[in-house]
Amino acid sequence: MCILYMADPADAQKWRDCLSTLAPELEFRQWPDIGNPAEVHYILAWEPLADIAEQFGNLRLLYAAGAGVDQFDLARLPANVSLIRLVDSSMADIMAEYVLFGVLALHREILAYQEDQRSGRWRPRPIVHASQRRVGVMGVGNLGRAALDRLQPLGFQLSGWNRSLKEVPGGHCYVGPDELEAFLGQCDILVNMLPLTPETDGILNAARLDCLPHGAGLINVGRGAHVIETALLSALDEGRMGGAILDVLVQEPPSQDNPLWKHPRVLLTPHVASDVQIEGGVAVIVENLRREREGMPLLNVVDRSKGY
Template sequence: MSVLIVCPGKDPENWVNELKNQHPGMNIYVYPEDHDNEEVEFALCWNHPRGLFKNYPNLKVIASMGAGVDHILSDTGLPEGIKVTKVVDERLTEDMSDFVLSQVMNHIRGLHYYTKAQKQKKWDRFQYQRPKDTKIGIMGMGVLGNAVADKLHKNGFHIYGWSRTEKDCENVTSFHGKEQLEEFLQNSEILVCLLPLTKDTENILNADLFDMLPEGAYIINVARGQHLVEHDLMKMIDNGHLSGASLDVFREEPLPDEHPFWEHEKINITPHIASLTNPNSVVPQIVENYERMKEDEPLKNRVEIDKGY
């Protein structure tokens, strides 16, 4: 029985070391080194080659190295009956909450503007907005969405949340379903996207949705680049309906040098760093699920494949 680590373009050394430290008897292979495919029953991965796992006849579990699982579920060649898990980690959750708060404060205090003004030696001031006068809409009220909502509420913001199904979240005015989307958006002066990436949510940040936001609304996308229709965002910023955006995720990463986002004065870019998985923090739950798999026990943080999260 072996574990296969698959993470093209990433250095797996820290993952291997942590797994061996916390489970000394674990036999670990790193793709694409030579190994016996029939030995592998558990895979730990990020952005694996499409169709790879069809070659493992005894594979039972595919574990994501992070909170997202779209990189797994987008593979149409997954083995039938496979179990998929995601990472749920307090450190990731806290880091995401802190990041969103920093981007919100950056926007309402105009810090992004002042950074550029400094380079131009431009002494210019404008009236800032206070948290108690700011309404924030969060799309996606899962673990991360709830944590972000709690952080923002504690800092004085008015919080509105939207999800696919009805949820009752503390200190959040909640909306759900397509029929309540417009009312939710009308209350979102700052819109934060934390949705899982599914067939229903791909391209959801588009011109039609932006048009339902209040004039001058601001977009923060920390979910997936495929949620955003990039041309629509730039068009709505350039025509003045949106005041700008903070983007941490993109359709192509790294963002190509020629991409117009780099030079857009009202788009703030960060390189997918809102919350970074730390192997030391998350390997314990990976090891626990490995043991649960061996004992045929229910897995922690298992994904509902038909829902996509």
């Protein structure tokens, strides 16, 4: 029984060491040295092989080495192979830190002050109390809930939008397409944490961005494809939106002529809001080994009907 590693070679030894300590019964192999493919029961990969079913007839579980799973074609994954997300509390905590930073930066108008600094302007702005600022999170899953929990003690008015009803600490959850515009209409700061699916691709288009209150800010830590970048740029240039903090883009890195690089009301970070933490990821793998042995439901299995 072995696990085949097909992710960043720079991290391979760390995964090997952690797995050998916590799951010594699981042989670690690193692509392309697959050995006997019949012995590969688990794969840890960033992107899958096109012929994964043909190569690995005894494959049981495919672990996603990144936070998202939109890079996997679920239609080509055999029905008997489950796709697993390596989401754990440490990953959620790191994501919540970034969201907290972004919300506070937009709340205290730090992007506008940076623009003033570059222009040599000394222009204090009125301070808005957190209790008067409405923050909405799109996608109230494990990561979204962690972000909301981190924001709640600061006193923001919180809300969420989700496919199904979820608890929002101290706030309201809007549900489904019929309530999306109402949700957006009360978001002074919008945080996108959605998974990328056919239904959410391009969800923040010009019409949806126009639903936001005048001067609203956007934090995107979901996927670049959620936001129509030309629509966002227009909203920023026309003053309808006050700023955007973007950790993900359609093209990463963006081309050098992409206007987002130098836009005065945009902060770009290179897809670093969060990532799978090796210790936490291994903990999920070890727990699922135990659950397999005992015939229990596995952790973090991707629902193929939803795509996440």
